[in-house]
Amino acid sequence: MKHLKKYNESLDNKDEMIEYIKLCFVEFYDKGEDVVFTEEFNDGESVTFEMAIDEPKLGNDYNNINTFIKHGQEVTEFYEEVENCIEKVKIRYNIKTKFEYQFPPEGYIRIIFIL
Numbered sequence: 001m002k003h004l005k006k007y008n009e010s011l012d013n014k015d016e017m018i019e020y021i022k023l024c025f026v027e028f029y030d031k032g033e034d035v036v037f038t039e040e041f042n043d044g045e046s047v048t049f050e051m052a053i054d055e056p057k058l059g060n061d062y063n064n065i066n067t068f069i070k071h072g073q074e075v076t077e078f079y080e081e082v083e084n085c086i087e088k089v090k091i092r093y094n095i096k097t098k099f100e101y102q103f104p105p106e107g108y109i110r111i112i113f114i115l
Helices: 004-011 014-024 026-030 065-092
Strands: 035-042 048-054 096-102 106-114
Touching: 014 026, 014 035, 014 048, 014 065, 026 065, 065 106
Parallel strands: none
Antiparallel strands: 035 048, 048 106, 096 106
């Protein structure tokens, strides 16, 4: 019964949770990143929120090693920011995360938050 109560509270507060998750990832929205946020119910047992964020793109100067070094640093910073945002979410909500990676040319990650 306690689990059911906790689950119902989670569903009641899901709009608040979505807004909090978006707030934690506000840096990506502020940078103009293409962030896609969706939600779905899984068999009435849980709610899944998905967030897709584009990974930094590689420049056009493929003959210069500095282009690859700079891109590597940008990708590292990108994933460190994602990690920091997830930690902010976990401060307030006890949710699981799962990652899916789409290789370039699309180059994005999907973060799945599971209640």
